[in-house]
Amino acid sequence: GFVSTNDSTGVIENCFAKTKVTADSSAGFVVYNAGVIKNSHAEGSVAADTSSEGSGYNVSGFVVYNVGSVLNSYSESKVVGRLNVGGFVVYNVGSISNSYSKSDVDGVSIVGGFAGRNSGKIDNCYATGILNKGNPGGGGEFFGGFVATNDSNGIITNSYATGEVRGQVHSGGFAAVNEGKIQNCYATGDVHAYAWFGGFVARNQGRILYSYATGNLGKLETFSRALNAGGFVGLNEGYIDNAYATGDVISEYTPGGFVSSNEGIIKNVFASGTVSGLVQPGGFASLNKRDI
Numbered sequence: 001g002f003v004s005t006n007d008s009t010g011v012i013e014n015c016f017a018k019t020k021v022t023a024d025s026s027a028g029f030v031v032y033n034a035g036v037i038k039n040s041h042a043e044g045s046v047a048a049d050t051s052s053e054g055s056g057y058n059v060s061g062f063v064v065y066n067v068g069s070v071l072n073s074y075s076e077s078k079v080v081g082r083l084n085v086g087g088f089v090v091y092n093v094g095s096i097s098n099s100y101s102k103s104d105v106d107g108v109s110i111v112g113g114f115a116g117r118n119s120g121k122i123d124n125c126y127a128t129g130i131l132n133k134g135n136p137g138g139g140g141e142f143f144g145g146f147v148a149t150n151d152s153n154g155i156i157t158n159s160y161a162t163g164e165v166r167g168q169v170h171s172g173g174f175a176a177v178n179e180g181k182i183q184n185c186y187a188t189g190d191v192h193a194y195a196w197f198g199g200f201v202a203r204n205q206g207r208i209l210y211s212y213a214t215g216n217l218g219k220l221e222t223f224s225r226a227l228n229a230g231g232f233v234g235l236n237e238g239y240i241d242n243a244y245a246t247g248d249v250i251s252e253y254t255p256g257g258f259v260s261s262n263e264g265i266i267k268n269v270f271a272s273g274t275v276s277g278l279v280q281p282g283g284f285a286s287l288n289k290r291d292i
Helices: none
Strands: 003-006 011-013 015-019 030-033 034-039 041-047 057-058 062-067 070-072 074-078 084-085 089-093 095-097 109-112 115-118 122-124 143-144 148-149 155-157 170-172 174-180 181-183 190-195 197-199 202-203 208-214 218-219 225-228 234-236 239-245 261-263 263-270 285-288
Touching: 041 057, 057 062, 057 074, 057 089, 074 084, 089 095, 109 174, 115 190, 148 181, 170 190, 170 234, 218 225, 225 285
Parallel strands: 003 030, 011 034, 015 041, 030 062, 034 070, 041 074, 057 084, 062 089, 070 095, 084 109, 089 115, 095 122, 109 143, 115 148, 122 155, 143 170, 148 174, 155 181, 170 197, 174 202, 181 208, 190 218, 197 225, 202 234, 208 239, 234 261, 239 263, 261 285
Antiparallel strands: 084 089, 084 115, 109 115, 109 148, 143 148, 143 174, 170 174, 170 202, 197 202, 197 234, 225 234, 225 261
């Protein structure tokens, strides 16, 4: 893209890259950032070779690995990879704020509209790209409109995703898996998947506060059925407070207006969408094992 490595003493400001990158571990702007990047952007395409299972890893529209700080920056690159793919960043352990991705993103596993994986802090960011646009079979697993996996140390605040998500297993309008904290966030895109999917998050093992989802849920065109869909969350094993879902949920097996299966704590929430299913449909939850 623009620079391979921006070291801890490096500062990149007011810069622009228009690129066509075709390689693994590649980004539209910087591969590894340990310093500061601000007021910069990338356009073009970042497309790794996806012809074999051993290729197409670690591809992003702006930065692959961020341990530093990124502020006021954006990506509008088309992004294609197999594993660990992000519209803006593949793996964040630093901080990213006031940034966005308008990148459409295609991949097979661990794919996020903004971030593939977050173990740092992301604040006031958004993603509008579509995940697996034009792919009727979706991808593989772990697809999130904003982030694929938010790790236990990850904190995401004041952010949103609007793009459609097309995965197979563990797909969410905002996140595939949350183990950390998500607060004041929302997702508006529709989610099409096969199993364990949600309008906001597919699987929650962390904390979600003051967030909502408005997208509709349904099966992929290439599958005859869908399983375990929740208007807000597919499987909750964590804590959710002050949240809501308004989208319709269509799933042949165990659909829930807010959650398909709850094994955690859910407080101060509601669901208002229509729920359609053949086996154990629930206006709010299909199965509850803990506290609502």
